Amino acid sequence: MGRIVLDQVKKRFGDVTVIPELDLEIEDGEFVVFVGPSGCGKSTLLRLIAGLEDVTDGKIVIDGTDATEVPPARRGLAMVFQSYALYPHMSVRKNIAFPLRMARLAPAEQKRRVEQAAEVLNLTDYLDRRPGQLSGGQRQRVAIGRAIVREPSAFLFDEPLSNLDAALRVGMRLEISELHKRLKTTMIYVTHDQVEAMTMADKIVVLQAGVIEQVGSPLELYRRPRNTFVAGFIGSPKMNLICGPEAAKHDATTIGIRPEHIDISETDGAWKGTIGVSEHLGSDTFFHVQCDGLAEPLTVRAPGERALSYGADVHLTPRREHMHRFDAQGLRID
Template structure:
């Protein structure tokens, strides 16, 4: 159990700076997810915490002791690799005990730990098999089991579910969450899948180009994205973005205006925003009020209506060829070519300035 502090961590490969400086505080027992598009430096960050990658500058502290010069094996962290990295020529039991043998742990203690981990992950009947004889999900469990036997302060997961099929991924997601509840260790989990981040994390760290864009609880990020990147990245399907400007209406309210569209009054907007050029309006697909009558909002033409059964997604186009995705609960009656009228529901909209930062909150 441990706190982890990253202080101005930097990493460059030659002249290429991958991580220009990251500060982060992770509390004991937290499940933290690093999320971001590929190449955002999240894996590099994780590998630096693990000790597999040198730190160019800055400090990493586990329980307030600096570990930047400590070899990976001695940091008290365990890692679950993306490819699982199970030793193919060893049985599951040997895989689990290899690390313990390396530190010359007593045989009975090794046996105890292996059987505990196996029991916890329900892989007892697989102990004498080799990785090749296991399914993807079973390998995943063994990889986690190997981390558990080492009894680490911090668990590190590097995109551990990316090699599983969709169905298994959902199952393993729940299992890892349960495991975290049972073990209570600090866990750091890297993924590019924001659904994993949303469903598993206590705290999400959104990264882009080696820079932390926002840190917070999942719904916090969802509801109050700090910038346009986080807004676009968190949430699936993606938030709709419409570029335009803010104007003041005669009534003294703020309204959003886009080319070729009637001004959209934003009654709850902070009046101090005032008139502004170059603003982006963001509305999540489920945050539209849909009406079939004219005058109730912007008209959109339905292109494709995707029926999921329990819900529907309407791929529409706003005037000016701006694509808009609308979520409709239940089964939609809309067909291709229909014209609907949409407006954001109440306060469920986001405004971003020219630099992409959220405004009016």
């Protein structure tokens, strides 16, 4: 079981309010990702759930019991830290066994669980090494191993992949997703990388300045961002946000259109513009186009290879059904 409810949680550090007031429900077995720019309070939120910080006000309820005053060790949660936080003076075996040792489990049971975790995580050959002798990915797996042996009611991940190189990150992302499918335990995952959020989450919580901007499944957030912040944050490359007379034509203060929802043509279209920089990825081509009458250049995604040279005149047509409209407060208009 791992149902976590945050009820009017507030957090202040001295005079600085990090989280004004926040409600959130996390269902048992869900993979929830907290995402937002750095300093948005997502790590603080995770540490509040872990019990590493006190809430200033409000309640944290874990599995129906008020855990607000419960010390971290007795909340039944396990955490994987950004720096892995392995114990450098202990072997991998001892690292993984440490929570069991603290729980005063019988040595035979400790051994069984450690070996089982090592098997799952492909660490069996490394059990007698020290963390210092392992690669980044292996350390990450040891940290996960240390978390799973406790059989916690929920896992907390604090930007666990940010210290890995790009290739490894993709691999570990898959491994963590697979782990979640197998264990079916609640996981709360903090990241600033919206790609990680989109690929792994059942439910994404977008945070900004301690305030939840939107909660929803990845595709909900992609299809119906509640405001301009979420619209700009979710999706890569970023959604084009257009203000001014062009937006007014659609009865909105701001309109948004994703790069993949604009058609580009050399002959005709709604907006006329000139090609700036183009980025060729092979699978796609991104064009930065300066359109007449628009302040900012637009990003356009064209599938496959498109050869359009710098300075060429082109025409862009947004697909109306994919256009997002926002009012003066930045909120979505339906």
